Amino acid sequence: MATSQEKITVYNLADLKNTSDDAIPNYLxxxxxxxxxxxxxxxxxxxxSAFALAAACFAWDYQLGFDSTKYFTAAAVAAYxxxxxxxxxxxxYAERGTVYVGTSPPSAxxxxxVRISTSTTKGVPTYHLTVEVTGGKKNGGVEVLKVARAFTEWFDAAGHFVAAPFQAMLAGSVPVIGKADPKRAAAAKKESGGDDATPAYTPEMLDVLAQANVSVVGSAAEEATGAEAAGKKGGKRRKA
Structure with missing residues (x-):
């Protein structure tokens, strides 16, 4: 399935980001x-742990009373x-907007x-990714890649998520992902003409893909990305 059956509000930046975030682990x-x-x-x-401590504090205060447990309560408040x-x-400081951490396969x-963090700027429909790749260099250093692409590259006008251009963006922008999915990386390079700043799919092409519900470049990963990202619409959202 190339396109999710459910759609989101294209003017809701949080929905655009969360849907894209959900698609990253599915694809990788x-x-x-x-x-x-x-x-x-x-x-x-x-x-x-904080919740369990609060529940225990309530339980012993309810059973024993405040006077006999006030010192325990004070300690619990400090610990909480x-x-x-x-x-x-x-x-x-540790998560820093991270949506994915994983280890690449031997085929890559x-x-x-690979650690991927995402962010958006209020009022600007641009998806910012920071990809940290560790272990790719002989000295074991960290390679940092920054990518900024418009959400319109993989959302059609109706708000459907289209997996093919999203996967092509990742495979074409991050070499380690491109090695794991060379077909998608080659498609991204071909469509962009070698210029990373040029979108691989126009809005008109996205609309055609959404209506036809077919893949531009066949991949089992595309079905996982499109279907599972759509299935998380009703779940808990990350903050944009």
Missing amino acids: NSLGFRQSHHLTDVRLALGY TLLNGALTLWVV GGERT
Whole structure:
């Protein structure tokens, strides 16, 4: 399936970003990348620990009364503050808008750690990606790639997400992804004429793809990206 059946409001920047964010792990995992959930696991551990502490504080206060538990309550409040402070610092400084962390497959030229962070600017329909690739150089350094593309390259006028141009953008902009999906990378290079600033698909082409619901370049990854991104519309959204 090249195009998602559900559609979003094209004027809602958060929906545009969240739908695109959801499509990244679907696409990369379908190419054989091994996703790491370490950042999410730590965030959940901190959040649930703070919740469990608050619940325990309520329980012992309800059962024993405030006077006999006030010192425990004071300690719990301090611990709760520390946990929430740690959670805030983790989200701001450790996650930094990260939507994907994973290891590339052998077909991509060896195992490399890929970290993708995304962001948008209020009122500007441009998708900004920062891709950090670790292990690609002989000295084990970090290669940082920055990509900025308009959402109109993979959303049609009706708000349908079109997988083919989105995947082509990733494969054509990030070499390690392009090696894992050479067909999509070649299509991106051919359509753009070698100029990364030129969109591979015009709005008219996106409308045709959405109506026909077919793929420009066949790929099993495209079905995963389009279908699973659409399936997350009703789920919890990340903040733009």
